[in-house]
Amino acid sequence: MSSEHSEGFPKKHIVGFIASIVLTIVAAWAALSSGLPTPWIITAIMVLAVIQACIQLFMFMHMTETDSGGIQVGNMLQAFFVAAVVVAGSIWTMSFGYSHNHDGGGNDAEMENHEDMDH
Amino acid sequence: MENFINFLVDDFFVTGEPLIYGAMVSMALVSIAIVFVLTYFKKWGYLWREWLTTVDHKKIGIMYIIAAIAMLFRGGVDGLMMRIQLTLPGMEFLDSQHYNEVFTTHGTIMIIFMAMPFLIGLMNYIIPLQIGARDVAFPFLNAVSFWSFAFGALLFNISFVIGGSPDAGWTNYAPMAGENLNPGPSQNYYLMGLQVAGIGTLATGINFLVTILKMRAPGMKMMRLPIFTWSSLITSIIIVFAFPILTVALALMTVDRIFGSHFFTLTGEGMPMMWANLFWLWGHPEVYIVILPAFGIFSEVISTFARKQLFGYKAMVISMVIIAGLSFVVWVHHFFTMGSGAAVNSFFSVTTMLIAVPTGVKIFNWLGTMYKGRIRFDTPMLWSLAFIPCFVIGGVTGVMLAMAAADYQYHNTYFLVAHFHYVLIAGTVFGCFAGLTFWYPKMFGHKMNEKLGKISFWFFMIGFNVCFLPMYFLGFAGMPRRTYTIEPEWMPLSVTASVGAALMAIGFAVFVYNIYYSFRYSPRETQGDAWDGRALEWATTTPVPYYNFATVPKIEGPEAYWIMKSKGETTYDKEKVEPIHMPSDSGIPFIMMAFMFVGSFGLVWEWIWMAIAGLIGVLVCMFIRSFDYDDGFHVSVEEIKETEEKARGGEK
Numbered sequence: 001m002s003s004e005h006s007e008g009f010p011k012k013h014i015v016g017f018i019a020s021i022v023l024t025i026v027a028a029w030a031a032l033s034s035g036l037p038t039p040w041i042i043t044a045i046m047v048l049a050v051i052q053a054c055i056q057l058f059m060f061m062h063m064t065e066t067d068s069g070g071i072q073v074g075n076m077l078q079a080f081f082v083a084a085v086v087v088a089g090s091i092w093t094m095s096f097g098y099s100h101n102h103d104g105g106g107n108d109a110e111m112e113n114h115e116d117m118d119h
Numbered sequence: 120m121e122n123f124i125n126f127l128v129d130d131f132f133v134t135g136e137p138l139i140y141g142a143m144v145s146m147a148l149v150s151i152a153i154v155f156v157l158t159y160f161k162k163w164g165y166l167w168r169e170w171l172t173t174v175d176h177k178k179i180g181i182m183y184i185i186a187a188i189a190m191l192f193r194g195g196v197d198g199l200m201m202r203i204q205l206t207l208p209g210m211e212f213l214d215s216q217h218y219n220e221v222f223t224t225h226g227t228i229m230i231i232f233m234a235m236p237f238l239i240g241l242m243n244y245i246i247p248l249q250i251g252a253r254d255v256a257f258p259f260l261n262a263v264s265f266w267s268f269a270f271g272a273l274l275f276n277i278s279f280v281i282g283g284s285p286d287a288g289w290t291n292y293a294p295m296a297g298e299n300l301n302p303g304p305s306q307n308y309y310l311m312g313l314q315v316a317g318i319g320t321l322a323t324g325i326n327f328l329v330t331i332l333k334m335r336a337p338g339m340k341m342m343r344l345p346i347f348t349w350s351s352l353i354t355s356i357i358i359v360f361a362f363p364i365l366t367v368a369l370a371l372m373t374v375d376r377i378f379g380s381h382f383f384t385l386t387g388e389g390m391p392m393m394w395a396n397l398f399w400l401w402g403h404p405e406v407y408i409v410i411l412p413a414f415g416i417f418s419e420v421i422s423t424f425a426r427k428q429l430f431g432y433k434a435m436v437i438s439m440v441i442i443a444g445l446s447f448v449v450w451v452h453h454f455f456t457m458g459s460g461a462a463v464n465s466f467f468s469v470t471t472m473l474i475a476v477p478t479g480v481k482i483f484n485w486l487g488t489m490y491k492g493r494i495r496f497d498t499p500m501l502w503s504l505a506f507i508p509c510f511v512i513g514g515v516t517g518v519m520l521a522m523a524a525a526d527y528q529y530h531n532t533y534f535l536v537a538h539f540h541y542v543l544i545a546g547t548v549f550g551c552f553a554g555l556t557f558w559y560p561k562m563f564g565h566k567m568n569e570k571l572g573k574i575s576f577w578f579f580m581i582g583f584n585v586c587f588l589p590m591y592f593l594g595f596a597g598m599p600r601r602t603y604t605i606e607p608e609w610m611p612l613s614v615t616a617s618v619g620a621a622l623m624a625i626g627f628a629v630f631v632y633n634i635y636y637s638f639r640y641s642p643r644e645t646q647g648d649a650w651d652g653r654a655l656e657w658a659t660t661t662p663v664p665y666y667n668f669a670t671v672p673k674i675e676g677p678e679a680y681w682i683m684k685s686k687g688e689t690t691y692d693k694e695k696v697e698p699i700h701m702p703s704d705s706g707i708p709f710i711m712m713a714f715m716f717v718g719s720f721g722l723v724w725e726w727i728w729m730a731i732a733g734l735i736g737v738l739v740c741m742f743i744r745s746f747d748y749d750d751g752f753h754v755s756v757e758e759i760k761e762t763e764e765k766a767r768g769g770e771k
Contacts, residue, residue: 071332075356078356078360078444079360081444081447082360082447085400085447085448086364086400089400089448089450090393090396090397090400092463093396093451093459093463094390094392094393094396
């Protein structure tokens with residue numbers, strides 16, 4: 001992919017922009033009024049978020065322009081590492097042995113899962 | 120009208136405390152004095168043109184350092200007040216509520232508004248000079264960073280006369296910091312003050328990451344970077360990845376408090392411990408944000424004053440990269456006692472002990488650098504030498520705390536308090552003092568007085584050990600952290616600690632007096648290389664011209680200036696001078712962040728109209744900036760030649 005940001009009609013940006021809006025609306029619809037079971041909603045919005053992130057990186061943030069490729073890749077790897085640590089680490093830390101059942105307990109599948117893991 | 124007056128007296132201003140009345144009066148007097156002096160000497164225009172609108176990294180760096188020293192004073196006074204209260208059993212100097220507020224502001228100010236700006240100030244001044252750049256990559260953004268820090272600090276600091284100080288500790292744990300247990304504006308000051316200052320820190324991280332990667336002089340390869348620049352690069356990376364976590368956590372709690380959501384509340388499915396989790400996900404990398412630049416400073420100082428090349432440069436760099444990675448996977452050691460399972464606590468025990476390894480490597484690098492060196496004992500070197508044993512005590516007790524099972528005994532005792540003061544004061548504060556005295560001649564054109572410098576060093580260093588070493592034993596004796604009154608059996612050690620605190624205060628006072636004394640009496644620097652330095656910042660003239668380098672040198676190895684000196688090269692080659700492109704000053708950063716301050720103040724008091732007004736002001740400033748086509752200006756060859764010949768005297 002060559003650099004397209006000099007002149008001409010910014011096709012890539014328009015497509016990315018529309019796709020971002022559509023994905024956001026779909027995610028909002030899935031969460032608010034799709035009526036799907038909770039695990040499905042969570043899965044759906046996670047998948048949509050990853051697609052959204054990829055669009056951002058490739059359409060707007062010039063990921064594939066290579067003059068400083070090594071630095072970009074290094075930063076991206078660190079970003080994914082930190083994101084994984086924040087999400088997975090928080091879930092792991094906050095679920096194993098930690099009970100937040102003090103106000104009468106939750107009602108969704110996720111919460112029941114946590115309680116199984118309590119000891 | 121009567122309602123309004125009642126509001127002012129009952130809620131808006133903090134009333135009923137003689138200490139705070141005293142503070143109000145002194146603040147009012149100082150403000151009046153400043154306004155008077157500026158008006159009398161007709162300096163308003165000078166202040167606006169030369170400082171408030173500047174985008175010069177050197178001036179911004181100096182403003183950061185001045186603000187940090189002011190904050191060190193404020194945080195230090197908080198610390199002294201706590202020591203007075205804890206000296207004897209049954210003291211009634213502070214009541215429990217007031218004590219809670221004082222330890223909260225002490226911790227927050229020292230970390231967020233003292234340690235970071237002090238180091239960022241030094242980075243601002245030195246990094247572009249060390250890599251042979253004429254400014255940072257985004258000078259306008261740099262000014263935005265500074266003003267967001269300054270207004271964030273202002274917002275946090277006015278809390279103690281307007282509305283009341285936050286009192287839930289610098290960690291601001293939920294549910295204590297939540298709306299139910301802590302209504303009113305005081306906690307909002309913490310949230311908004313940190314949020315506003317955090318914008319600046321994040322922008323600084325991005326700025327220095329890009330500056331160091333993209334603005335290096337020709338030939339300045341990554342493995343030729345001075346070690347302070349390397350440490351700042353790693354710090355910037357940690358900032359970029361850690362600060363968004365704080366931003367999100369603060370925003371969630373702000374929404375909890377102001378708009379009634381339930382992220383961290385006890386009721387409505389909230390998870391109070393999630394705050395602790397998110398806070399330390401940022402908070403532990405933050406520890407390395409404030410220690411790595413200090414490591415860089417010590418490396419520079421030790422290498423210069425041992426008159427040897429830094430021993431184990433590569434090992435230094437690799438250990439910093441490892442620290443940057445590991446710093447993100449140790450955060451749970453701050454709350455082992457939350458009661459996670461054995462697997463979680465053991466994992467974080469092991470990672471915490473692992474991170475001691477690269478840190479230990481660096482200790483041996485410094486020792487190796489000094490081995491067989493011809494050491495000069497100037498003040499910056501004294502701070503660096505004192506750092507090594509003191510920091511090792513702090514580090515080793517840190518490994519003791521890292522053992523999850525043992526931590527159940529140490530947690531929230533004075534043992535912990537002693538540990539983190541040993542690493543933060545011996546590491547960061549000694550580092551700031553070492554760096555400031557080391558680079559002082561470059562910044563201000565004269566050295567700090569050696570004799571006064573040594574007096575302040577000995578007072579501060581001995582006072583520090585007398586103050587904090589007893590706290591380890593107070594911790595073993597069962598004294599809990601954040602207690603406002605002590606038991607009789609802790610008295611001997613407590614009195615000792617208070618004596619130490621007084622010695623530290625004397626040391627700090629001498630340091631500040633030294634700034635004044637040196638300004639009056641120190642001989643002026645006639646050339647740029649005050650300490651027989653090795654890195655590129657010493658190649659510039661003193662004072663540094665605003666464009667830094669008349670001609671950018673070609674870098675031929677590590678220790679760029681050492682090589683240049685041996686060849687007789689300078690940063691001024693008459694044949695190669697070309698017009699230099701520099702950025703224009705701008706008042707927008709100051710005005711934009713002033714609006715941000717107004718909006719945040721509105722949010723603190725939950726006056727939504729004011730928050731919206733402030734936000735609109737910020738957006739208008741951004742809009743104006745977006746259509747600002749000022750590309751800066753060019754410095755003419757004649758001006759450069761004139762400046763350089765004047766600065767260099769007869770030379771060349």
